[in-house]
Amino acid sequence: MEQAKAVINWDKSWEGIETMDIVDPENVLEDVLVTTFEGDCSEESKQKCLIVQIMHTFRAPLDFNMLGTNVWDVKRNAWQNYYNHIIVVGESLNPPKEYDGISKGHIYHLTETSNTTAVDEFGGTWTLQYDKWEMDYIPNKKPLDGLTMHGYTRTNSNFEMYKYAQHIIAETTLVEICPNCFDEPFDKINDVFAYEYPVSINSLDNPEIQQKMKIESQRAQKIINELLEPIKFHYTSYTQVTNEVKYN
Structure with missing residues (x-):
C-alpha cells in the first residue's frame, strides 16, 4: 500500500x-x-x-x-x-512529461513518449536507463556513392535500388511481350522447352585453321621482307661509304 x-x-x-x-x-x-x-x-x-x-x-x-x-x-x-490482472491501456489524456537531458555538454529539451523513451527538439531519441536519460546512439550512415563510367557495382550504395529498378523494368517489358506469362506460376506451365547447344570447341585446335594460319603467316612475312628490302640496301650502302672515308 x-x-x-x-x-x-x-x-x-x-x-x-x-x-x-x-x-x-x-x-x-x-x-x-x-x-x-x-x-x-x-x-x-x-x-x-x-x-x-x-x-x-x-x-x-x-x-x-x-x-x-x-x-x-x-x-x-x-x-x-x-x-x-487489472489492465488499463490506451493513450494518456495527460500532456506528455518534459525533462532536460545533457549530452556532450549540451542541454536538450525532452518530451516523454513512453515511460522509458523520449524525443528532443531535434528529433533525437532518448532512453531512460538507471533513472538517467541517455541519448540513443545513431550510427553513421554510409555515404552515397556516385555513378562511375562502369555503372553500379555490387559494392555501390545505390546497387540495391538500381537492381530493384531493373527488376521493375524487366517485369514491365515481359508483361508487354507476354501478357499471359503471369497467369500461373512458372512451375505449373507444362509446355516449357529448352534448347540444347552443341559442345563448343576451340577453333584454334582445328588442323585446317592451323594450316591457314601458317600460310598467312608465311605470306605476311614475305610481304614484310619485300617492303623492308630497299631500306636494308640503303642502310648497307651508307655504312660502306662511311667506312671508306680517310682523314689526312
Missing part, C-alpha cells in the same frame, strides 16, 4: 460526516465518486454492513496490473484485499 502512486482515502465520522482525500501526483484519476448505503453483508447473512462504492475514471494507463483496498473498523480491525 505504501508504494501506491494513487490513493483514495475515505472516512466516515461518528457524526456521519463523510470525508474523502485523494493523493494523485501523476493525475491518473478523474471523476472520483464515493457512495455509501447499508446492505446485507453477504447473500447468506442478514447482518447489516456499510456498503462503500468507489467509482472513477483512469486518465492514463496503469504501470501495474494490481489494485488494493485497505479497510478498518472502529476497533482498528483491518482488512486488505488485492485485485490482480
Whole structure:
C-alpha cells in the first residue's frame, strides 16, 4: 500500500460526516465518486454492513496490473484485499512529461513518449536507463556513392535500388511481350522447352585453321621482307661509304 502512486482515502465520522482525500501526483484519476448505503453483508447473512462504492475514471494507463483496498473498523480491525490482472491501456489524456537531458555538454529539451523513451527538439531519441536519460546512439550512415563510367557495382550504395529498378523494368517489358506469362506460376506451365547447344570447341585446335594460319603467316612475312628490302640496301650502302672515308 505504501508504494501506491494513487490513493483514495475515505472516512466516515461518528457524526456521519463523510470525508474523502485523494493523493494523485501523476493525475491518473478523474471523476472520483464515493457512495455509501447499508446492505446485507453477504447473500447468506442478514447482518447489516456499510456498503462503500468507489467509482472513477483512469486518465492514463496503469504501470501495474494490481489494485488494493485497505479497510478498518472502529476497533482498528483491518482488512486488505488485492485485485490482480487489472489492465488499463490506451493513450494518456495527460500532456506528455518534459525533462532536460545533457549530452556532450549540451542541454536538450525532452518530451516523454513512453515511460522509458523520449524525443528532443531535434528529433533525437532518448532512453531512460538507471533513472538517467541517455541519448540513443545513431550510427553513421554510409555515404552515397556516385555513378562511375562502369555503372553500379555490387559494392555501390545505390546497387540495391538500381537492381530493384531493373527488376521493375524487366517485369514491365515481359508483361508487354507476354501478357499471359503471369497467369500461373512458372512451375505449373507444362509446355516449357529448352534448347540444347552443341559442345563448343576451340577453333584454334582445328588442323585446317592451323594450316591457314601458317600460310598467312608465311605470306605476311614475305610481304614484310619485300617492303623492308630497299631500306636494308640503303642502310648497307651508307655504312660502306662511311667506312671508306680517310682523314689526312
